[in-house]
Amino acid sequence: MDDLIAREILSKYKRNEYTGNLDALKKDLSRLHDNKIKQQITDKIIGAFELGDEVLPPKVNIVIHGIRTRAEGQAKIIQSLKNNDLPNSYPIQYDFFNLFKFWSPFFIFRRKKIKKVLKEIRDLKMRYRYSEFTIFAHSFGTYVISKILKEESDLKIDNLFLCGAIISDDYDWSELPNCPSLIINDCGTRDLYPVLAKGFCFGYGTSGRFGFGSSRVTDRFHNCGHSDFFNDRFIQKYLEPFYVNNHIEESEWTYNRSTAPYWVNCLASKTFNIICILLILATIYFI
């Protein structure tokens, strides 16, 4: 609870609500029960009045990559963040994750990656206790973060950007204990990977192709494939406006996109998924 109050106080400072108003600051600080936290926040606010916002908790950005890469695409986003004066930007990597482990019905392989990413996020949360956190996740990275948000009830991520998402279509954002305030789901209407993931594997979905259609999520559609989210054009046009100006750039393709071909819809259906998995399992059994 004190952490929430502390973040609220820092937000109020940024909105100039304490300028010329010591009483308001004292009143809000008195709501903090832990004396250590009270002193830390007092120091930050008084220090910020004297020296500026450099004293305040910085924004933290995390980039989580997809499978079958060692995150070369992450580097472009990290570079863009740092070029835009956001030095506390961190790629989180996990070992090369091959197609078998990605497909495997033994979720232990996925669990190991989830555990690694969670450990890194928790470490950053400890080091930047009151910071605003933004996560950029691609492909399998979206699956990982969706599991973490569902299972770790105390973890608060402020902003979440998904691209090439393979999160289940019926993932219920409203049931998350700490749903991010802003969720942008960048979908590629030429991205076949979410469809294949759902069609042939266990537990994935087509959210990166068809969107979530949830009031908690802004689905943004692009005329692109799975790996096109990491080119300079996409980063400059659709990600930079957020971290430079806090602006979400609309994509016109969202309103002009064409309907997916019939065979894509078939691949994405639950029936196809069940038939496929049974066939694959039967093949493995008889080999």
Place this chain on the structure above:
Amino acid sequence: MSYQKLENLISRFPSEKGTLERLNALMISDISASQSKKQQRIYPLARLMDKVNPNSQYSFIEIVSVLVEEGVMKRILRVESPINQIGLGDYDAIEDIPKSIHDETSDEDIDVSPENVKLYYKFNV
């Protein structure tokens, strides 16, 4: 500060290793100066930062907060005159700061605002 305390802080703030070593050196020189002159130096936050030159102001504020919690440093909240920045009163906690304070330089009572409150630090001898 003790070697162990310094090492703990360095492992917690690895990018500020140089800062912590400079802070430690400053503390050692302060302690010997205060013993000989029987007078202790008090540093405004900005001056302390100039002396130890941290990589990040945010990390530095975290570090001094930890040092105050552990009793290595003492933190003072000083209300300064908005006219000439002369200290009008020193306080240990923000709740002790009065709503208004008499400024002798202008012979007026001024309403204290957060902008008039400054952080000062000294090493606990």
